[in-house]
Amino acid sequence: MADTVSIAAMIPRMSVYTELSESDISIILADYNLGVLTSFEGIAAGIENSNFFINTEGHENSARFVLTIFERMDETELPYFMRLMRHLAHNGLACPDVMRRNDGSLLFEVHGKQGCIVSCLSGKTLDELNEAQLFSSGRALAQLHLAGADFDEHRNNPTGMAWLEENIAAVMDKTSAHYGSDAVQLLKSELEFQRSCNWESLPTGVIHGDLFVDNILFEGDVASGIIDFYYAHSAPYAMDIAITLNAQAVLLSEDDDARIEAFLNGYQSLRLLDEEEQKALPLLLRLGALRFWVSRLYDALFPRGGAMTQTKDPEEYRNKLMLHRHIG
Numbered sequence: 348m349a350d351t352v353s354i355a356a357m358i359p360r361m362s363v364y365t366e367l368s369e370s371d372i373s374i375i376l377a378d379y380n381l382g383v384l385t386s387f388e389g390i391a392a393g394i395e396n397s398n399f400f401i402n403t404e405g406h407e408n409s410a411r412f413v414l415t416i417f418e419r420m421d422e423t424e425l426p427y428f429m430r431l432m433r434h435l436a437h438n439g440l441a442c443p444d445v446m447r448r449n450d451g452s453l454l455f456e457v458h459g460k461q462g463c464i465v466s467c468l469s470g471k472t473l474d475e476l477n478e479a480q481l482f483s484s485g486r487a488l489a490q491l492h493l494a495g496a497d498f499d500e501h502r503n504n505p506t507g508m509a510w511l512e513e514n515i516a517a518v519m520d521k522t523s524a525h526y527g528s529d530a531v532q533l534l535k536s537e538l539e540f541q542r543s544c545n546w547e548s549l550p551t552g553v554i555h556g557d558l559f560v561d562n563i564l565f566e567g568d569v570a571s572g573i574i575d576f577y578y579a580h581s582a583p584y585a586m587d588i589a590i591t592l593n594a595q596a597v598l599l600s601e602d603d604d605a606r607i608e609a610f611l612n613g614y615q616s617l618r619l620l621d622e623e624e625q626k627a628l629p630l631l632l633r634l635g636a637l638r639f640w641v642s643r644l645y646d647a648l649f650p651r652g653g654a655m656t657q658t659k660d661p662e663e664y665r666n667k668l669m670l671h672r673h674i675g
Contacts, residue, residue, distance in 0.1 A: 470564030470571030485613025554587035589631035640664035
């Protein structure tokens with residue numbers, strides 16, 4: 348591990364809901380061979396889990412790790428994510444490796460919740476990527492898809508059509524009150540359109556599903572690691588590309604076309620898109636924008652408590668959806 352690591356940006360999309368004491372973490376570490384705790388701090392970015400940087404002494408390789416407490420994830424699915432990260436890390440992808448406990452297990456329990464400890468990566472996250480960084484990000488996503496091609500476990504899309512229908516129904520009334528009738532009509536119209544689409548014939552495998560700029564690390568213009576795999580599932584690779592383009596390349600600016608091209612050039616430097624994927628991508632950009640707009644609407648309209656939380660602006664993804672509908 349590099350000596351310098353960006354503490355503020357290692358495992359985003361997460362918050363601190365479960366508070367841990369020094370004693371709690373020391374007891375957890377007693378079941379690992381990672382050294383003795385010297386310091387720790389909560390990570391204040393994101394909305395899903397509780398995360399802490401922990402620093403240790405006495406371990407021969409690394410003295411900094413990330414400890415995660417899973418707050419509202421299905422505990423039966425956690426082993427999938429642990430095994431996936433280990434598979435990717437051991438197949439050439441720069442991503443967190445899950446630390447094994449002394450008994451060989453990958454998860455611990457504290458305060459009635461499960462958690463894990465993963466390795467830290469070098470580099471830092473960036474608020475906005477330039478074209479060289481977008482090229483490198485695209486290449487890193489292709490590396491992920493290739494590294495996971497022989498991962499033999501399957502997880503269904505947790506935010507598929509059934510999820511969209513349920514959550515759009517849940518936010519409809521409050522969306523009308525807070526964002527206006529135009530927003531409601533857009534939700535209804537795009538949902539109806541996406542119901543008519545079928546992506547089953549597209550090349551499929553394990554995807555990240557959440558590769559925002561706060562989930563990829565850089566050293567200069569080169570991507571040095573991908574983090575936060577807790578939305579990973581089996582889906583068309585082109586869906587992952589669409590999600591990532593919306594998150595990283597589309598700024599609703601005049602430079603968007605060049606930024607999208609840079610990312611796609613990076614991706615295709617390792618894995619070429621077939622003709623069907625190329626045709627599907629504009630429509631998947633719409634689906635990706637709808638999915639994250641609905642997710643952000645739900646979080647904004649039905650907030651939940653936490654010691655440190657972040658709620659992201661739904662309007663960003665409403666605007667991205669309207670852009671893609673106009674172009675399409």
